Amino acid sequence: xxxxxTARAMGFVACRSCGxxxxxxxxxxxxxxxxxxSTLHVRETASAQRTLAWLVAGMLLYVPANVLPVMHTNGVxxxxxxxxxxxxxxxWRAGAWDIAVIIFIASVAVxxxxxxxxxxxxxxxxxRSEWAKxxxxxxxxxxxxxxxxxxxxxxxVALTTALLQFKALGTAEPRPGIVFFCAVVVTTMVAxxxxxxxxxxxxxxxxx
Amino acid sequence: MHRQAVLSRxxxxxxxxxxxxxxxxxxxxxxxxxxxxxxxxILFVIASLTPVLAIEFGGVETxxxxxxxxxxxxxxxxxxxxxxxxxxxxxxxxxxxxxLLWLLAFASAHRRAPGFAIVLVALHWLRPWSMSEVFxxxxxxAMIKLSNWVPVAPGPGMWALVGLTIIMAIxxxxxxxxxxxxxxxxxx
Numbered sequence: 001x002x003x004x005x006t007a008r009a010m011g012f013v014a015c016r017s018c019g020x021x022x023x024x025x026x027x028x029x030x031x032x033x034x035x036x037x038s039t040l041h042v043r044e045t046a047s048a049q050r051t052l053a054w055l056v057a058g059m060l061l062y063v064p065a066n067v068l069p070v071m072h073t074n075g076v077x078x079x080x081x082x083x084x085x086x087x088x089x090x091x092w093r094a095g096a097w098d099i100a101v102i103i104f105i106a107s108v109a110v111x112x113x114x115x116x117x118x119x120x121x122x123x124x125x126x127x128r129s130e131w132a133k134x135x136x137x138x139x140x141x142x143x144x145x146x147x148x149x150x151x152x153x154x155x156x157v158a159l160t161t162a163l164l165q166f167k168a169l170g171t172a173e174p175r176p177g178i179v180f181f182c183a184v185v186v187t188t189m190v191a192x193x194x195x196x197x198x199x200x201x202x203x204x205x206x207x208x
Numbered sequence: 209m210h211r212q213a214v215l216s217r218x219x220x221x222x223x224x225x226x227x228x229x230x231x232x233x234x235x236x237x238x239x240x241x242x243x244x245x246x247x248x249x250i251l252f253v254i255a256s257l258t259p260v261l262a263i264e265f266g267g268v269e270t271x272x273x274x275x276x277x278x279x280x281x282x283x284x285x286x287x288x289x290x291x292x293x294x295x296x297x298x299x300x301x302x303x304x305x306x307x308l309l310w311l312l313a314f315a316s317a318h319r320r321a322p323g324f325a326i327v328l329v330a331l332h333w334l335r336p337w338s339m340s341e342v343f344x345x346x347x348x349x350a351m352i353k354l355s356n357w358v359p360v361a362p363g364p365g366m367w368a369l370v371g372l373t374i375i376m377a378i379x380x381x382x383x384x385x386x387x388x389x390x391x392x393x394x395x396x
Contacts, residue, residue: 017329018388035388036325094356099349137226144336151296151339155277155346158293160354162272162280163263169358174286182289189336201225 006201013042047196048122054191055118061183062111068177071157075170083177084108084153106152107181114188117143118195125199133200140197147192150185154178241382242312244375249305251372256298259363260347263354272350273365274298274343296339301376304334308379311387328387335380341373 007014011024017038027040044050069081082090084107091100117139124136157178164172222229259271272280274297281290307327314321321327347366354360 017332018325020388036329038329091353096352099352102345102349134226137228141228148296148336148339149342151293151342152346152349154289154293155297155343156350156353158277158281158289159261159272159347159350162276163261163270163350163354163360165270166263166265166268166358168266174281174283174289176285178281179286179288182292186292193336197226 008042008198013040015040016044041196043198043202044194044196047194047199048125050194051118051191052122054187054194055115055122058111058184058187058191059115061180061187062115065177065180065184068180069175070153070177070181071160071172072175073164073170073172081175084181087153103153103156106149110146110150111184111188114143114147114192118188118191121195121200125202128202128204130203130205133203136200137197140192140195140200144192147189148185150188151182154182154185238312238315241379242309242316244379245305245308245312248372248375248379249309251368251375252301252305254368255365255372258365258368260365260369261351261354262361262363263358264361265358271363273363277343296337297343300334300338301340301372304331304338304376307331307334331387338376340369340376344369344373 007021008024012021013024013027014021015033015036015038018033018036020033020035022034022040024042026034027042031039033040066084069083070087071082073080073082084103088100088104088107091097091103121136121140124131157174161172161174164170256274258273260273260277262269262271275294278290278294278298281287281293307330311321311324311327344366347362347369351360351362
């Protein structure tokens with residue numbers, strides 16, 4: 001199958017905000033999209049570097065997010081701290097394996113997949129690899145879409161602490177781990193947004 | 209590089225290189241979208257004002273919705289999480305609905321809303337940070353989790369949130385990019 005030429009090779013650039021296609025001559029002269037006035041970039045400036053920086057920040061924050069407790073519960077039987085992982089384990093032990101799986105996917109699998117995928121994309125883009133360009137582009141879109149589901153555990157902790165406020169039954173309080181977890185979600189989402197998927201198509205062959 | 213194609217009902221255009229969706233036929237017309245957006249606004253107000261979950265135990269009642277959930281974390285070092293939560297589950301969805309209403313209200317009068325371009329760019333960048341559906345799933349999990357200890361009842365806010373999630377999913381099929389053709393000025 002022969003593919004049509006890329007817009008860049010034909011002297012065009014698409015706006016990443018509104019999708020309007022401008023000619024490169026216009027883009028260089030004005031620097032802004034004629035329709036929505038966003039800055040036009042043939043490739044986002046320092047996209048790979050910014051993605052790497054946010055990704056590393058996310059990975060570092062992931063450590064305290066998992067080590068520190070996210071919630072403290074005071075029950076009749078005494079108080080206990082819980083981390084993201086101990087929360088999953090307690091659901092599993094209580095027989096709620098389905099809930100355990102949902103929280104595991106949202107809080108552990110999704111962030112891990114994001115970090116591994118973005119790492120793979122950065123590495124292959126840096127090598128200007130020809131390998132599986134279309135699949136890597138799809139991988140990027142998937143990473144971009146699933147990212148925000150990691151906020152799930154933050155919502156669960158917030159609702160639990162809002163609702164469980166009974167002296168006779170038990171109380172729940174948030175703990176700093178949840179702040180780090182929020183920060184992981186935000187930094188990895190920004191990392192995904194910083195990545196310019198057009199870089200995947202800038203291979204050695206494309207440069208000719 | 210693709211040439212713009214004219215799509216018929218139900219057709220979706222894909223990129224030949226990476227299969228990304230680059231165009232859809234618009235099944236719902238502008239008036240229906242306006243009606244959906246108004247419905248979303250009403251449901252959003254209900255979800256924000258009434259309890260999503262409520263517990264009654266020993267004569268004491270606690271309630272939670274988007275606001276009280278975030279406020280429960282508004283203590284000391286946890287305030288950062290409260291801010292992210294209130295931004296993604298309240299401020300962003302509210303802005304999305306308000307901005308869309310703004311555009312559509314003017315469009316139904318065949319006019320372009322003031323700040324048309326800025327509003328569309330804002331909608332494009334707000335979209336990934338809108339997390340109403342994450343809040344809904346979180347509420348369902350919290351309900352199951354707490355029901356081990358104490359009876360938890362869904363409030364009107366829960367049903368409003370379900371409706372809101374469905375409507376936002378329908379509206380979400382319209383990429384903010386497709387709104388650019390709304391009340392398009394006549395080309396000279």
